[in-house]
Amino acid sequence: xxxxxxxxxxxxxxxxxxxxxxxxxxxxxxxxxxxxxxxxxxxxxxxxxxxxxxxxxxxxxxxxxxxxxxxxxxxxxxxxxxxxxxxxxxxxxxxxxxxxxxxxxxxxxxxxxxxxxxxxxxxxxxxxxxxxxxxxxxxxxxxxxxxxxxxxxxxxxxxxxxxxxxxxxxxxxxxxxxxxxxxxxxxxxxxxxxxxxxxxxxxxxxxxxxxxxxxxxxxxxxxxxxxxxxxxxxxxxxxxxxxxxxxxxxxxxxxxxxxxxxxxxxxxxxxxxxxxxxxxxxxxxxxxxxxxxxxxxxxxxxxxxxxxxxxxxxxxxxxxxxxxxxxxxxxxxxxxx
Amino acid sequence: xxxxxxxxxxxxxxxxxxxxxxxxxxxxxxxxxxxxxxxxxxxxxxxxxxxxxxxxxxxxxxxxxxxxxxxxxxxxxxxxxxxxxxxxxxxxxxxxxxxxxxxxxxxxxxxxxxxxxxxxxxxxxxxxxxxxxxxxxxxxxxxxxxxxxxxxxxxxxxxxxxxxxxxxxxxxxxxxxxxxxxxxxxxxxxxxxxxxxxxxxxxxxxxxxxxxxxxxxxxxxxxxxxxxxxxxxxxxxxxxxxxxxxxxxxxxxxxxxxxxxxxxxxxxxxxxxxxxxxxxxxxxxxxxxxxxxxxxxxxxxxxxxxxxxxxxxxxxxxxxxxxxxxxxxxxxxxxxxxxxxxxxxxxxxxxxxxxxxxxxxxxxxxxxxxxxxxxxxxxxxxxxxxxxxxxxxxxxxxxxxxxxxxxxxxxxxxxxxxxxxxxxxxxxxxxxxxxxxxxxxxxxxxxxxxxxxxxxxxxxxxxxxxxxxxxxxxxxxxxxxxxxxxxxxxxxxxxxxxxxxx
Numbered sequence: 001x002x003x004x005x006x007x008x009x010x011x012x013x014x015x016x017x018x019x020x021x022x023x024x025x026x027x028x029x030x031x032x033x034x035x036x037x038x039x040x041x042x043x044x045x046x047x048x049x050x051x052x053x054x055x056x057x058x059x060x061x062x063x064x065x066x067x068x069x070x071x072x073x074x075x076x077x078x079x080x081x082x083x084x085x086x087x088x089x090x091x092x093x094x095x096x097x098x099x100x101x102x103x104x105x106x107x108x109x110x111x112x113x114x115x116x117x118x119x120x121x122x123x124x125x126x127x128x129x130x131x132x133x134x135x136x137x138x139x140x141x142x143x144x145x146x147x148x149x150x151x152x153x154x155x156x157x158x159x160x161x162x163x164x165x166x167x168x169x170x171x172x173x174x175x176x177x178x179x180x181x182x183x184x185x186x187x188x189x190x191x192x193x194x195x196x197x198x199x200x201x202x203x204x205x206x207x208x209x210x211x212x213x214x215x216x217x218x219x220x221x222x223x224x225x226x227x228x229x230x231x232x233x234x235x236x237x238x239x240x241x242x243x244x245x246x247x248x249x250x251x252x253x254x255x256x257x258x259x260x261x262x263x264x265x266x267x268x269x270x271x272x273x274x275x276x277x278x279x280x281x282x283x284x285x286x287x288x289x290x291x292x293x294x295x296x297x298x299x300x301x302x303x304x305x306x307x308x309x310x311x312x313x314x315x316x317x318x319x320x321x322x323x324x325x326x327x328x329x330x331x332x333x334x335x336x337x
Numbered sequence: 338x339x340x341x342x343x344x345x346x347x348x349x350x351x352x353x354x355x356x357x358x359x360x361x362x363x364x365x366x367x368x369x370x371x372x373x374x375x376x377x378x379x380x381x382x383x384x385x386x387x388x389x390x391x392x393x394x395x396x397x398x399x400x401x402x403x404x405x406x407x408x409x410x411x412x413x414x415x416x417x418x419x420x421x422x423x424x425x426x427x428x429x430x431x432x433x434x435x436x437x438x439x440x441x442x443x444x445x446x447x448x449x450x451x452x453x454x455x456x457x458x459x460x461x462x463x464x465x466x467x468x469x470x471x472x473x474x475x476x477x478x479x480x481x482x483x484x485x486x487x488x489x490x491x492x493x494x495x496x497x498x499x500x501x502x503x504x505x506x507x508x509x510x511x512x513x514x515x516x517x518x519x520x521x522x523x524x525x526x527x528x529x530x531x532x533x534x535x536x537x538x539x540x541x542x543x544x545x546x547x548x549x550x551x552x553x554x555x556x557x558x559x560x561x562x563x564x565x566x567x568x569x570x571x572x573x574x575x576x577x578x579x580x581x582x583x584x585x586x587x588x589x590x591x592x593x594x595x596x597x598x599x600x601x602x603x604x605x606x607x608x609x610x611x612x613x614x615x616x617x618x619x620x621x622x623x624x625x626x627x628x629x630x631x632x633x634x635x636x637x638x639x640x641x642x643x644x645x646x647x648x649x650x651x652x653x654x655x656x657x658x659x660x661x662x663x664x665x666x667x668x669x670x671x672x673x674x675x676x677x678x679x680x681x682x683x684x685x686x687x688x689x690x691x692x693x694x695x696x697x698x699x700x701x702x703x704x705x706x707x708x709x710x711x712x713x714x715x716x717x718x719x720x721x722x723x724x725x726x727x728x729x730x731x732x733x734x735x736x737x738x739x740x741x742x743x744x745x746x747x748x749x750x751x752x753x754x755x756x757x758x759x760x761x762x763x764x765x766x767x768x769x770x771x772x773x774x775x776x777x778x779x780x781x782x783x784x785x786x787x788x789x790x791x792x793x794x795x796x797x798x799x800x801x802x803x804x805x806x807x808x809x810x811x812x813x814x815x816x817x818x819x820x821x822x823x824x825x826x827x828x829x830x831x832x833x834x835x836x837x838x839x
Contacts, residue, residue, distance in 0.1 A: 203700060206708045210697060213686035220643055220683060221750075222669050222701040281688040 035326035036273065036290050039319070040297065047301040054304055061182065067296035068188035069094070069243045069250070071289065073267040074274075075188075075195040076239035078288045080232050081271060082199065083208035084215065084280025086140040087129060087233065090240040091264025092151035095257075097122045097244025099158040102254035105166040119241040125151065126237015130230040152260050163255035166248065174249030184246050191239065196285035208232065212280025269316070270295055273323040275330075294319065344409060346371050346536050347392070347425070347505055352403035354387055354396055361387040363560045364403070369505060369536040374527055376539045376551035376568070378580055380769035381739035384560040385540055389507050392538070393427045394420035407505075426503030428494045430510050436483035441465035443482050444497045468500040469493075473529050488519035492526055499535065506530060507538040512546060513767050516630035516795070524550050542769060544573050556580055581771050589802055590778075592785050595623035599657070600789025601673070601758035603642075606651030611637040613813040615651070619758065619789040624780065626804035627793045628833050634813050635678060635793040639762045642791075643675035644668035656757045669702075672757030676748060678766050678793070684747045687736030691728055692717035694735040694746055699754050724749035725775050741772030748779055758789040765799060777802055797830045809833050 048055045073090045080087055097118045104114040125147070132143045173183050199205035207228050210218040219225045248254060272278065273294060274287025298319050302312050349367040353360065362384050369375055377385045390396045391405070394415040398405065405412045407423045434443050442449070444465040450457045465478045474492045476485070485493065491511050498506055508527070512520040527550055530537050541547050547554065548568060555565040556579045563579045601619040606612055611634050619625045629635065640646040642653065647663030654660060655671040668675065677683040685694050692710075695717045700708075714732065721727075724745045728738060735746055748764060764780065765773040780803055784790050794800050800807050801821065809817040809832050817832050824832075 201708055203705050203708050206693065209689060210686050213688045214682075216645075216683050217686050217697070219665055220645070220675070220677075221698040222666070224666070281686070 032284070033275065033287050033290055035330055036275070036287065036294065036323060039323060039326070040290060040294050043294070043297055043301060047297075047304065051304050054301065057180075059300070059304075061180070061185070063296045063300045064185045064188075064293075065182040065250075066300070067292045068182070068184040069247050070263065070266045070270060070295070071188040071292045072191045072239055072243040072246065073263070074270040074288045074292050075191045075285060076236040077267055077271050078274070078276050078283050078285055079195055079199060079205070079208055080236050081276050081278065082212050082280060082283035083229070083232055084212035085133065085229065085232060086144060086278075087126070087236045088141065088144040088261075088264055088268075089125070089129060089148035089151055090236055090243075090267060091259050091261055092148040092155065093122050093125050093237060093240035093259075094244040094247060094263055095155035095254075095259030096125065096151050096158065097241045098248040098251075098254040098258050099155040099164070101245060101248045102164040102166050103158055105169050106164050111169055115245060118245055119238060122241025122244060123234050123238040126240065127230065127234045129237070130233025133233065134226050134229045148261060148264065155259070156256055159254060159256055161256055163253060165253035167252070170245070170249040171252070172249075173246065174252065184250060187242070187246060191242070192285055192289050199283070199285060204228070204231075209281060209283075212277070212282070214281075266295060266316075269320045273320060273327075275327050291323070294323070345369060345406075346408060348404075348406040348409075349388075349392070350404045350406070352388070352391055352398045352405065354391060354399055361560050362391070362398075365557070365560070365562055367555060367562075367565075369538065371504065371534045371536050372531055373552045374531050374537045374539050374550055376541065376547045376554045377557065378541075378547060378554055378576065379557035380580055380771055381741045383557040383580070385557055386509070387560075388557065389427060389509065389538065389540070391415075392420070392505070393417060393425050393507060421501075424502050424504035425507075426498035426501065426505070427507035428491060428498065428509065428511065430513065434482040434485075434490055434493060436481070438482055439478065440469075440476055440480050440482060440485070440493055441478035443493055444468050444478070444500060446497070448501070465496075468496045472496055472499065472526060472533075474526065486519065488515050488522055491523060495526060495530070499530070499533075503535070505536045505538070507540070509540045510542065510767065511539075512541060512543065520546070542767065544576055544770075548573060548576070558582060577770055580769075590781050592781060593622060595620040595784075595805060596787060600655065601760075601791055602652070602654040603791075604652040604654075606638075606641060606648055606653070608637060608641055608646070608648040608651075611813050612641065612648070615810070615813075615815060617791065617808055619791050621757075621789050622784055622787045623806070624784045624790040624792055624804045626800040626807045627791065627810055628795070628797065628800050628807050628829070629793075629810035630795055634810055635762050635795070638793055639675055639677055639683075639760065642668065642673065642760045643677075669698075672755075673760065674751045674754060674756040674758070675760040676751045676762060676764065678762035678764070680743055680747045680766075685735050685743060688734055690732045691721075691726065691735050691738065691746060692732050695720050695726075695750055698750055702754055720749045720753055724752075724779065741768040741775075744768050744772065744776065745779075748776065752779065752783055756783075756788050758791070759783060760791045760793070762793045763795060764792070765796070797826055797833060800829065801826050 053059060073094070077087060077090065100121060101114050101118045104117060105111065129144050129147055132138060133140045176183055178186060199208065207218065207223050210221070210223060211225055211228060215225060244259065247259065251258065270291035271288050273291035274284065274289070276283035276287065295316060298315060299312060302315060345368040347369040349365060351364045351366065352362055353364055354362040365384070365388055367388070377388065379385050387396060391398055394417040397414060405415055407425070412419070412423070435446065441462045445461050450460040450464065462478050469476060469478065472495065474496055476489055476492065482490065482493065495506065511523050515523065524546070527537055527539065539547070539551055548571065551568045553566070554568050554571055554576070556563045556576070558580060598621050599618050600621040603615060603617050606615040617625060627635070627638065641648050641662065644663060644665040644667055651662070652659065653662060655673045658671065660671040660673065661667045686697070689697070692713050696713055726742050726745045726749065728742070735743060738746065744764065744766070752759065761780065765776050768776065777799070780790065780792070792803060804821050807819050807821055807824070807829065808815055811833070
């Protein structure tokens with residue numbers, strides 16, 4: 001060593017601006033998901049003042065049970081989108097899974113057999129998406145939108161365009177409770193927590209961040225990007241399968257139009273509301289969970305306030321827009337400082 | 338040159354800017370005169386960028402502190418739009434052209450001549466041509482911006498700003514990553530601008546270049562002006578001293594002699610026109626430099642050796658064992674480590690934290706499965722120390738660090754993974770002079786540990802400082818090979834016919 005110099009002193013070119021003490025709200029505004037939580041509180045308070053039936057135990061449990069299916073899909077999508085991927089076919093995968101599961105059960109197959117077949121099928125569908133995206137360079141959005149349309153058709157073919165009932169099979173999963181908490185909600189929470197832990201504490205999860213942040217760097221750093229992407233798409237497929245079984249048990253059957261793009265859009269909306277970057281490299285499960293709950297609460301509030309169903313998608317769209325704008329403003333503010 | 342008695346077109350007095358608790362600018366004064374090239378010098382993080390951003394309205398000076406006067410009129414609450422209207426324009430380090438549009442469209446963007454709502458293409462082209470010719474720039478206006486070289490992009494951006502009425506032009510490192518000839522063209526353009534009466538703010542890390550092109554130099558250190566004087570009153574060592582605050586000498590050091598074993602062998606490597614029949618043997622503990630213009634050949638060597646790209650022909654062996662081309666995994670498991678010169682695109686994940694970037698490769702080699710921040714910080718701490726990475730706030734995203742620190746993170750990420758052989762592409766690209774000295778010491782240390790180092794560089798000084806042998810490359814071909822003690826610096830520059838801007 002011939003020289004020893006001091007490292008250049010200010011290590012950060014633009015040090016982050018701390019909230020000024022005279023603004024007590026400023027610190028709150030800087031907190032993660034602050035905007036989302038604020039919107040959620042406003043909706044809850046406003047609805048509670050309008051109707052007594054909103055803030056009741058049964059209603060809250062009911063909301064959470066209803067959003068469970070979306071939550072499972074959104075959890076997988078959060079991980080995939082953080083890695084810079086996109087799967088638009090998860091809702092349609094749910095449709096296929098419920099259709100196949102319903103037909104198997106209706107034709108007298110056992111429940112365990114049906115569960116295994118449905119999950120394997122859903123995983124394979126996810127894997128096919130992964131293979132197409134990884135090996136052909138087709139944009140994930142395009143490839144999975146195509147498979148989504150394709151799978152919607154397959155679901156109709158499997159059902160032969162009529163509703164199939166499964167009677168009381170799998171009734172427990174869809175309707176029973178443990179300590180007052182519906183099984184469906186338990187499953188959703190388990191999936192969300194597991195995803196959060198994977199993203200935070202495993203190298204697999206951190207690989208997703210690295211791939212989403214800069215795929216070239218990830219590859220050069222010795223991450224097997226191809227294998228990682230395949231497993232991520234397979235995982236979203238498997239979670240779609242799980243969501244499909246949950247939906248099947250809740251509806252006690254499958255009918256044409258179950259799942260599909262409308263379910264998918266709810267999940268995508270929840271993930272985006274939660275602040276996960278569409279371009280990858282950033283995402284949180286907590287944000288996604290808040291997004292799922294927000295969408296559920298808004299839909300429920302509109303129901304209780306007896307707003308015409310035509311206005312419901314109008315308002316869901318508005319919520320999505322407001323949340324997306326709030327996220328961007330929050331991001332811009334933290335980037336500037 | 339400054340015309341005495343002429344009024345300053347822009348006058349800055351006592352500008353102070355702090356982010357949170359940290360002051361980035363402390364009472365800075367600056368005067369810009371028309372027809373003068375004013376160089377801003379300083380280390381990474383000295384406040385050059387912040388000052389320029391205050392001038393161009395991106396940041397505002399702190400309340401009650403400082404004034405910005407343009408043409409003698411005080412400007413309060415300068416915004417980007419206002420600054421632009423006053424003729425303050427900047428050409429950032431990352432070029433901002435619409436790559437799919439033609440040169441003419443880019444020059445005329447926002448002001449396309451139309452008739453009845455339809456674009457008059459002939460007028461677009463002719464006016465753009467006029468704008469370029471006015472500055473002595475010879476570029477076909479019908480080419481798309483994406484097909485231009487970096488130097489040409491800079492020229493087009495300058496022409497656009499001047500056409501829009503830019504009278505105060507900020508050029509942020511316009512010659513970084515350019516070959517000598519391209520840098521020369523840019524400097525000619527700067528002189529033309531000066532003769533046209535434009536006030537040019539010139540930011541550069543190259544000392545010699547600044548001394549050659551600037552009329553006045555202002556040196557910033559830790560957010561304050563250290564010295565502001567006509568360029569003639571500065572010499573190179575004095576300039577460095579005022580930038581760093583003390584003498585920095587990066588001199589050749591004594592390393593143990595290279596071993597006899599060969600660590601890295603490249604035979605007949607050919608890929609298109611960028612690399613042609615490249616052959617080199619690097620002994621363990623030896624540094625062999627590949628000297629040539631920055632850009633194509635160097636980054637192509639990186640792509641080939643790292644396994645991102647398969648060459649037309651050629652062989653590669655690390656520690657005597659052949660390595661297959663075209664597979665990143667093969668390259669990494671052979672013990673070869675390739676450090677990119679393009680840390681933005683191929684080096685770091687900007688959103689991830691400093692520590693996570695440091696350990697990105699090593700954790701994968703160690704086949705770790707779990708990720709704990711506390712343990713990560715413990716593993717990263719000694720690296721931060723030994724590679725001199727400094728951050729003000731704990732563990733920020735790596736994108737928030739200064740260029741020099743980012744480069745050290747990149748080097749630390751790779752050099753601590755027990756390499757057998759290393760390929761370093763322009764390791765001191767865009768870092769200040771102190772960080773450069775640190776990095777040179779790190780590379781010395783690497784060779785002393787018995788690693789075979791292949792160093793791609795565009796700087797003859799750096800080669801003379803570090804290398805045991807030098808291979809001079811021009812247009813993809815090897816033109817000469819010398820032991821470093823058989824050649825002088827000037828001979829080396831003459832052989833290279835295209836080194837660093839001088």
